[in-house]
Amino acid sequence: xxxxxxxxxxxxxxxxxxxxxxxxxxxxxxxxxxxxxxxxxxxxxxxxxxxxxxxxxxxxxxxxxxxxxxxxxxxxxxxxxxxxxxxxxxxxxxxxxxxxxxxxxxxxxxxxxxxxxxxxxxxxxxxxxxxxxxxxxxxxxxxxxxxxxxxxxxxxxxxxxxxxxxxxxxxxxxxxxxxxxxxxxxxxxxxxxxxxxxxxxxxxxxxxxxxxxxxxxxxxxxxxxxxxxxxxxxxxxxxxxxxxxxxxxxxxxxxxxxxx
Amino acid sequence: xxxxxxxxxxxxxxxxxxxxxxxxxxxxxxxxxxxxxxxxxxxxxxxxxxxxxxxxxxxxxxxxxxxxxxxxxxxxxxxxxxxxxxxxxxxxxxxxxxxxxxxxxxxxxxxxxxxxxxxxxxxxxxxxxxxxxxxxxxxxxxxxxxxxxxxxxxxxxxxxxxxxxxxxxxxxxxxxxxxxxxxxxxxxxxxxxxxxxxxxxxxxxxxxxxxxxxxxxxxxxxxxxxxxxxxxxxxxxxxxxxxxxxxxxxxxxxxxxxxxxxxxxxxxxxxxxxxxxxxxxxxxxxxxxxxxxxxxxxxxxxxxxxxxxxxxxxxxxxxxxxxxxxxxxxxxxxxxxxxxxxxxxxxxxxxxxxxxxxxxxxxxxxxxxxxxxxxxxxxxxxxxxxxxxxxxxxxxxxxxxxxxxxxxxxxxxxxxxxxxxxxxxxxxxxxxxxxxxxxxxxxxxxxxxxxxxxxxxxxxxxxxxxxxxxxxxxxxxxxxxxxxxxxxxxxxxxxxxxxxxxxxxxxxxxxxxxxxxxxxxxxxxxxxxxxxxxxxxxxxxxxxxxxxxxxxxxxxxxxxxxxx
Numbered sequence: 001x002x003x004x005x006x007x008x009x010x011x012x013x014x015x016x017x018x019x020x021x022x023x024x025x026x027x028x029x030x031x032x033x034x035x036x037x038x039x040x041x042x043x044x045x046x047x048x049x050x051x052x053x054x055x056x057x058x059x060x061x062x063x064x065x066x067x068x069x070x071x072x073x074x075x076x077x078x079x080x081x082x083x084x085x086x087x088x089x090x091x092x093x094x095x096x097x098x099x100x101x102x103x104x105x106x107x108x109x110x111x112x113x114x115x116x117x118x119x120x121x122x123x124x125x126x127x128x129x130x131x132x133x134x135x136x137x138x139x140x141x142x143x144x145x146x147x148x149x150x151x152x153x154x155x156x157x158x159x160x161x162x163x164x165x166x167x168x169x170x171x172x173x174x175x176x177x178x179x180x181x182x183x184x185x186x187x188x189x190x191x192x193x194x195x196x197x198x199x200x201x202x203x204x205x206x207x208x209x210x211x212x213x214x215x216x217x218x219x220x221x222x223x224x225x226x227x228x229x230x231x232x233x234x235x236x237x238x239x240x241x242x243x244x245x246x247x248x249x250x251x252x253x254x255x256x257x258x259x260x
Numbered sequence: 261x262x263x264x265x266x267x268x269x270x271x272x273x274x275x276x277x278x279x280x281x282x283x284x285x286x287x288x289x290x291x292x293x294x295x296x297x298x299x300x301x302x303x304x305x306x307x308x309x310x311x312x313x314x315x316x317x318x319x320x321x322x323x324x325x326x327x328x329x330x331x332x333x334x335x336x337x338x339x340x341x342x343x344x345x346x347x348x349x350x351x352x353x354x355x356x357x358x359x360x361x362x363x364x365x366x367x368x369x370x371x372x373x374x375x376x377x378x379x380x381x382x383x384x385x386x387x388x389x390x391x392x393x394x395x396x397x398x399x400x401x402x403x404x405x406x407x408x409x410x411x412x413x414x415x416x417x418x419x420x421x422x423x424x425x426x427x428x429x430x431x432x433x434x435x436x437x438x439x440x441x442x443x444x445x446x447x448x449x450x451x452x453x454x455x456x457x458x459x460x461x462x463x464x465x466x467x468x469x470x471x472x473x474x475x476x477x478x479x480x481x482x483x484x485x486x487x488x489x490x491x492x493x494x495x496x497x498x499x500x501x502x503x504x505x506x507x508x509x510x511x512x513x514x515x516x517x518x519x520x521x522x523x524x525x526x527x528x529x530x531x532x533x534x535x536x537x538x539x540x541x542x543x544x545x546x547x548x549x550x551x552x553x554x555x556x557x558x559x560x561x562x563x564x565x566x567x568x569x570x571x572x573x574x575x576x577x578x579x580x581x582x583x584x585x586x587x588x589x590x591x592x593x594x595x596x597x598x599x600x601x602x603x604x605x606x607x608x609x610x611x612x613x614x615x616x617x618x619x620x621x622x623x624x625x626x627x628x629x630x631x632x633x634x635x636x637x638x639x640x641x642x643x644x645x646x647x648x649x650x651x652x653x654x655x656x657x658x659x660x661x662x663x664x665x666x667x668x669x670x671x672x673x674x675x676x677x678x679x680x681x682x683x684x685x686x687x688x689x690x691x692x693x694x695x696x697x698x699x700x701x702x703x704x705x706x707x708x709x710x711x712x713x714x715x716x717x718x719x720x721x722x723x724x725x726x727x728x729x730x731x732x733x734x735x736x737x738x739x740x741x742x743x744x745x746x747x748x749x750x751x752x753x754x755x756x757x758x759x760x761x762x763x764x765x766x767x768x769x770x771x772x773x774x775x776x777x778x779x780x781x782x783x784x785x786x787x788x789x790x791x792x793x794x795x796x797x798x799x800x801x802x803x804x805x806x807x808x809x810x811x812x813x814x815x816x817x818x819x820x821x822x823x824x
Contacts, residue, residue, distance in 0.1 A: 050343075148335035150590070 001072070002065035004031055004039065007058035008077035012046070019047035020101055021056055024084035028071035028092025028111060036061040068092045068111070075100075080120070086113045089130070102139075105132040108156065121165070122146070127175060129156040137162035140184065143177050144170035153177070153194065169196045172212065188214040191255065197236070202259075209246050209255035216240075220259045224248075227257055263288045263296040264753060266724065269305030270731050272692055273312060274700035275715035279692045280731050285310060287722040290753035294718055303755075305726050308747055311695050313372025313723030315714050317702035318490075318527050318562050319643040320574055321362045322376045322390035322401070324383040324595070325603045329356040329572045329644070332593050332605055336572060348762050355571040355644040363395035364762045365650055370725025370746040371698075372768075373713050375706060376401040377440055377490060377527065378576050380597040381408070382800070384434035388811035391770055396756050398713070398723075398816070400771040402440035402490055403430055404576050406472055407447040409465075409599040410793060415475040416467035421779065424479040425786040428777040428821060431485075433806035435772040435815075438487035438706075439480050442576040443494055445469040447602045455579040458494050458504050469494050470511055477512040477523055483775050483821040484518035486707025488525050488560075496531045496580050502545035505532040506552055509559045517558070525705055528564020528642035530624040536679075542616050543679035544623045550630035553637075560705050561631070562638035565624025565655055566617070567647030568672070570609045575645065578602040599797050610647070612672035615679075620646075621672070622680035628659050629687045634696040638705060653743035656698075657736040659689045664736035691731050711771070711818060722753040769814040778822035 012021055022045040031039055039061065040054025053059065065071045068091040079085065080099040087103055090110045099117035109128035118136035124143040138160045144167055145152035152171040163181030170186075173193040182200030190208040198205070201218035206227065217238050227245035234240070240258040247253050264287035271283050286296040320326055330337065330353065339354035340361055351361035366374060374394070379387045379401040387401050405411055405427060414423040427439060445462040446455045452463045458470050473491065480489045493508045495501040505526070515523045526532070535545040553561055575581060578594055581604025585592035592606040610617045624646060631637050639656070643649040658665050669676055669683060677683055689697075703714020712721035726749070729742035745760025756764045777783055794802040809815075 045343075146335065146338070148333055150335075 001063050001070050002032065003062045003072045003074065005058070005060040005074045005076060006053075007060070008075075008079060008082065009056055009058060012056050012081070013078075017047075018081050020081045020083045021046045022084045023082055024087040026053065026073070027086060027089035028068040028073060028094070029090050031073065032065055032068045032071050032092070034061075080117075083120070086111075089113070099136065105130070108132070118162070124153060124156070124158045124177075126151070127153045127156045127158065129175075131156060132158045134158070134160045134162070137181070138164040138179070140165035140167055141170060142168045142179075143172055143175070144168070151192070163200060168198070169194065172196065182218060187216075188212070188255075205259070206246055206255060206257045208249055209257070210249050210252040211254045213256045213258070215258040217260070223259065233258065262753070263300035264303060264722070264750065264755075265296050265300040266303045266305050266310060266726065266750075269308050269310030269726060271310045271716065272695035273716040274692065274696045275312075275703065275709055276717045278716075285716055285724060287724075287750070287753045290722050291712070292716050292718055292720045292722055303726070303748060305748075307728070307730060309691060309727045309729055309731060309742075310716075311370065311725045311727070312699045312703075312714055312716050312720070313725055313749070313751065314366075314370050314698045315373040315375075315702040315706070315708065316366070316371055316640065316643075316649065317375050317525075317638045317706055318377045318564075318640045319374050319649055320376065320378060320645070321374055321643070322359065322394060322399075323379055323387035325378065325380075325574050325576070325605065326356060326390070327386070328593055328595065328603075329574050329605050330358070332591060333572055333607060336607075347765055354650070355648045357648075359390050359393040360395060363397055363765070363768070367396040367749050367751065367757050367762060368745050368760060369650075369652060369743060370727065370749050370757075372397050372723035372725075372749070372751050373703075373708065374399045375437070378442060378603075379403050379434060379436060379440070380576070380601050380603070381405075381430055381434045381436075382597050382600055382805075384436070384807045385811055388435065388770065388807060392767075392811070392813060394768065395765040396751055396762075396768055398768045398771060400437040401434075402438045402487075403434045403436040404440050404442055404601040405430060406441035406444040406476060407576075407601045409797070410790065411472065411476070412445075412448065412462060412465040412467055413789075415472045416465055418471075418475065420475055420478045420482060421782045422786045422789070423475055424482040425777040425779070425783050426790070427476075427479050428483055428775045429786065429790065431773055431775050435770070435807045435812050437771060437773055438485055439476055439489045440492075441473065441476060441489055442492040442601070443469075443496065443580065444472040444476075446494055447576055447578050450578040450582075450602055451596065456494060458507055470508075473508065474511050474515070477515045481515060481518040481523060483777065484824070485773060485775060485820050486519070486710070486818055487705065488517070488522050490525045490527060492527050492575065492577065493532050496528075496575075496577055497534075497584070499534050499536040499538055499542045501532055501534050502548055505529070505549060509552060509556065513556065513558055515558070519707065521707065522560040522705065523558045524560075526559055526561045528640065528645065529561040529627055530564040530566060530620065530646060531642070533623050533627065539616055541679075542619060544619055544626060544681050546623045546626035546630055547681055550627060553631050554633060560636045560638070560701070561627065562640040562642075562702075563624045563627050564640055564642035564646050565628070566610050566620040567641055567651040567655060568610050568612045568617070568621055569647060569651070570607065571644045571647050572605065573608045573645045574603065574605040576601045576603045578604045580604070581606055584608065598799060599793070612668075615673045615675040618673040618676050619680045622676055622682035624655075625659060625665070626681045626685065628689070628697065629685045630681070634689075634693045635701050635704070637697055638702045639694075639697040650744075653740040656689075656694055656743055657740040660694065660739055661734065661736035662686060662688050663734075707818075708771075711816070722750055724748070724750040726750075767814050769816045770812045771816045771818060772812065774817050774819050774823050775821040776823035
């Protein structure tokens with residue numbers, strides 16, 4: 001087991017701009033078996049400059065690992081302006097002890113990320129597999145497709161203990177998103193597959209959905225008129241109404257929406 | 261300027277009849293010269309192939325349409341991200357790269373001249389602005405003149421003289437290079453939600469595409485322009501369109517060329533070589549097209565080959581793009597350029613699992629291999645319509661290696677054995693033929709060989725590509741690798757690429773034609789028609805229309821017509 005700690009240095013917060021650091025490429029796969037000195041030499045983008053990881057973070061390494069599965073990266077300090085944490089990771093574990101910036105766990109295909117605070121926009125964007133757990137709130141575009149893409153999350157699991165922003169699971173085609181709190185507008189927009197469960201309220205959920213299952217346990221604000229009532233069912237211990245839709249999509253409409 | 265001596269390379273310079281001879285190339289002050297002094301910097305090209313810089317005769321790299329493609333497809337921008345270096349600016353995009361990436365990537369492949377073939381005249385400034393920002397390579401753009409109301413009127417009345425005067429005015433006003441025709445009549449008909457076959461009258465104007473093409477060809481020769489008409493024929497992409505294509509070629513059989521060249525360059529012919537009556541019995545008719553091209557001197561073609569993968573399709577052929585959008589259900593954008601032209605853009609995935617796409621993929625290569633005379637064929641993918649230009653090395657390696665073609669044919673849809681010809685073709689191109697199709701032919705067709713492009717004779721521009729590969733090499737993978745990243749690219753006597761990396765980024769020049777029409781009386785009548793047109797229909801005034809010299813900071817002017 002190899003445990004790597006990244007403690008963010010004060011230097012990153014200097015100046016008015018609070019330029020974000022981008023940690024793509026700093027994953028258990030990439031760091032497996034590397035010494036602290038080797039890790040410090042890795043290059044990361046800080047705004048429009050490439051810096052050594054060691055110049056922006058205090059790096060500590062305990063133990064060693066043969067394979068990425070046995071690597072744990074612990075992020076200490078305020079990571080709210082650190083982007084792309086765990087982007088593209090395939091195995092191992094990342095623990096962020098604070099809030100985290102945008103694109104956390106984007107395109108990850110395996111392993112586990114635990115965020116103890118809130119996550120910025122695009123968390124779990126285009127996720128392929130693995131597990132992303134956010135103990136605080138998630139911002140907009142959780143598990144969504146990026147600008148212009150045809151498909152968002154395709155696999156894996158995202159759990160949010162708090163609430164989430166707008167466009168949860170936009171163009172999602174697989175995997176599972178569970179949000180214990182409320183969400184903003186258009187959760188499951190254009191979803192084609194997979195499962196989204198929302199514990200709290202949701203506004204206009206399921207627009208343009210053609211597949212998958214969307215469960216809203218709280219109140220639905222602005223229920224879209226293009227869903228057809230199909231009867232009542234019990235889902236995870238809650239009695240809900242079942243709807244088929246989004247009928248605005250014509251013959252392709254094979255989505256299922258559960259709402260109170 | 262420094263002198264250069266490229267020593268011991270195996271040179272392929274088709275225009276000067278050099279077919280793989282070991283020789284030295286001397287360069288001084290940006291030109292190829294007889295000899296250089298002992299001070300010259302020596303580039304050792306032993307074991308390497310040396311060619312003139314590549315000339316792309318048809319590539320959509322700049323202007324409103326390309327930029328609309330970039331805006332439509334942020335997901336394409338993600339694919340080609342490269343951070344800036346000490347020399348290069350940041351790059352993005354794959355099928356619709358940013359201007360910098362376009363310049364660098366072409367230079368890395370050894371290309372030094374690009375022809376943007378679809379400039380809506382009203383948006384000429386946008387194209388020139390983007391050409392300015394396309395580093396290293398030389399370039400030019402051709403105005404779209406076929407669906408223009410002035411053209412339609414003159415074609416209707418059969419007034420070739422006034423049409424010639426108008427073309428001269430328009431080429432000067434847009435700082436353009438030649439006459440581009442895209443689905444003549446069809447794009448205008450699209451304003452009525454219609455399209456045009458070759459003999460269908462254009463709504464309101466009551467003139468047929470055949471009449472438009474003939475009139476433009478006559479007018480083009482009347483002005484003695486360096487390039488012939490450059491034609492995207494009617495019915496692009498429709499099953500059974502090869503008959504229309506052949507009829508179109510026949511239209512100008514009697515037109516007398518004003519220069520020693522073709523009178524019609526038919527572009528992206530792959531999209532025009534389809535048999536069958538519907539998508540179910542869609543088949544290749546590349547053999548019919550190839551036979552015609554071989555038997556006639558007045559037509560040249562470029563491939564518009566399809567490479568399997570994701571790309572962005574964009575053309576001034578608005579109705580065709582709309583039909584494609586209906587087929588895929590992906591996103592689509594459309595543009596109408598007042599009384600001049602229009603355009604459409606939609607992403608497209610050419611998949612080897614789809615029968616039609618597989619046949620399309622085969623046809624591009626069939627055309628290259630079935631036309632016997634490489635001096636009639638230019639290698640293109642109609643970037644980005646058939647595939648991004650960055651796939652040229654793959655296309656060339658396929659054309660050079662039957663073995664690689666067989667490998668891919670095993671992977672694609674089995675329909676290739678029934679409704680395409682590629683499996684029956686044994687021919688493999690050699691390096692000389694590749695040099696002809698990527699250097700000699702495009703330069704000659706565009707009339708650029710008289711201006712130092714496409715060859716390495718004394719006095720030619722010192723645009724040279726050096727590829728680290730032996731002429732005997734038959735391994736397709738190695739061919740592809742060598743062509744993608746040239747060992748050296750030299751542009752205007754300056755080393756711009758070394759070992760596959762861009763090392764210098766000089767500005768390229770913009771070529772345009774200065775053409776004069778000499779009959780004062782006809783000129784005045786045309787101007788009065790034009791003034792009326794501007795007053796009644798255009799959103800801009802005539803005085804504000806012509807592109808200022810500031811838009812062409814590094815010009816190369818070719819004189820034609822009475823200006824010659």
